[in-house]
Amino acid sequence: MGLRKKLVVEPGTRVRLKDVDAAFHGDYASAELAKDDLAKNVVRLAELQQKLYGEKKHALLVVLQGIDAAGKDGTCWHVMAAMNPQGTSVTGFKQPTAEEHQHDFLWRVHPHAPGLGEVAVFNRSHYEDVLVVRVHDLVPKEVWSERYDIINDFETLLTTAGVTILKFFLYITPEEQLARFAQRLDDPARQWKISEADYKERAFWDQYIAAYEDMLAKCSTKHAPWYVIPSNHKWFRNLAVSKIIEETLDEMNLKLPAPTVDLEQIRKDYHQAVKAEKGKA
Amino acid sequence: MGLRKKLVVEPGTRVRLKDVDAAFHGDYASAELAKDDLAKNVVRLAELQQKLYGEKKHALLVVLQGIDAAGKDGTCWHVMAAMNPQGTSVTGFKQPTAEEHQHDFLWRVHPHAPGLGEVAVFNRSHYEDVLVVRVHDLVPKEVWSERYDIINDFETLLTTAGVTILKFFLYITPEEQLARFAQRLDDPARQWKISEADYKERAFWDQYIAAYEDMLAKCSTKHAPWYVIPSNHKWFRNLAVSKIIEETLDEMNLKLPAPTVDLEQIRKDYHQAVKAEKGKA
Known part of the structure; x- marks a missing residue:
């Protein structure tokens, strides 16, 4: 159904959020009809994460942004429930502490980047520094306006170490937020x-909305694209996010490593151990 | 059924592991009959963790140890699947890195201690420094033999900051390991x-076995007890661990904080916002 292509912000383009239908739900007439696909995705995500973890050649970073009540927590839970907690992490970025304020804005983010074999989810992220910080004038414009390039460079750095980055902007209407x-x-x-x-x-x-639109326009790059996820329907939001993650992992062509040992030798060791065990009994 | 009392290592006592029945499965005749209780535990754990997270007065540290194939990974997965990934973490401790070797043995462990409101699981832990390190003479006896007291002091320190510590030794027989x-x-x-x-x-x-017995005897304390979990049956292992965690959280008498705002005022704000929204439409 080409969800990924439909929802990605093509690098160099500008999305007008008021033209986006937050209640969009693809080809599914109802949550009930999406149920099987959701369940299948969860199983596939579990398999793919196990391969990523075993192969240790790739890492995945998922960034979630969205206005309050857009469903960042719920998305985290849905995506991570599919995966082995070993090798996955969720980091929530709240108001910076005093110590964090004494460093550059990426200082607190960098340590949470996923290593090879790992999946990391950021619930809010370094993008807060061009969102709430901008809206409330917490730093002067000449400071925040330089951060888009800094962020793009930072994300490029992560990709040089094997990290694939997926960024999801969960979009709801003001009416949905009120509800x-x-x-x-x-x-x-x-x-x-x-x-x-x-x-x-x-x-x-x-x-x-203006800050989100700038973020999407300036920081959707080939190596770290933004996706706008219509999120008025929670089930569609979960389906779209997990489907995009699944397709992305799938393209990595992940393979479990070959055994590092001679399985035949190990089988012999095994039979010897069984014999020894019986000898004791 | 008093599982907790039955499986705890009473402080100051010594367990002979050969007297422990690794195939013990309590009052349950089969996995099938334990199914409902397992499912109930998972729901209860989710509720309790949400309260712990909201209240932010307690933290929980779960330490898992056991010989290879005893089921540490499976236990992690089972316990964590019940919980919101936000506010929980799993840390696996493998062979120390060169940098870690250049510090005291608790240096790499301390940063992963849970903060108030958090649940942390250690898959292996600081106890490796009195297990594999002792068995393979990686440090002299006078070094590892002092570590039991050091560990007890460290765990006391964590409890002063609101951390409750549960330590599970997953016990299987050599025959089960081979299988x-x-x-x-x-x-x-x-x-x-x-x-x-x-x-x-x-x-x-x-x-x-000798190293495990010493660890259990020297480091099962009132504030950080060891439990010996018969683990030949995976379903019983999961049930016992989740039941002990559930009862421990239950005793904390966790309560969600009261709303920090005047809900009536917020209701008024809400109705005003609804009106404004309608005015726009």
């Missing part, structure tokens, strides 16, 4: 997460 | 993991 806030208001398990800031940030919606 | 090696030999997805060392290490079985 999700309403659900939180009535859910005792999630009320503690509500902050007034959630509502205050809504006043900056248009500025955020 | 698992045989399965690997015939599984193309796992042949690459086989090394001759696996078989060579079997020659040191008795020395490992």
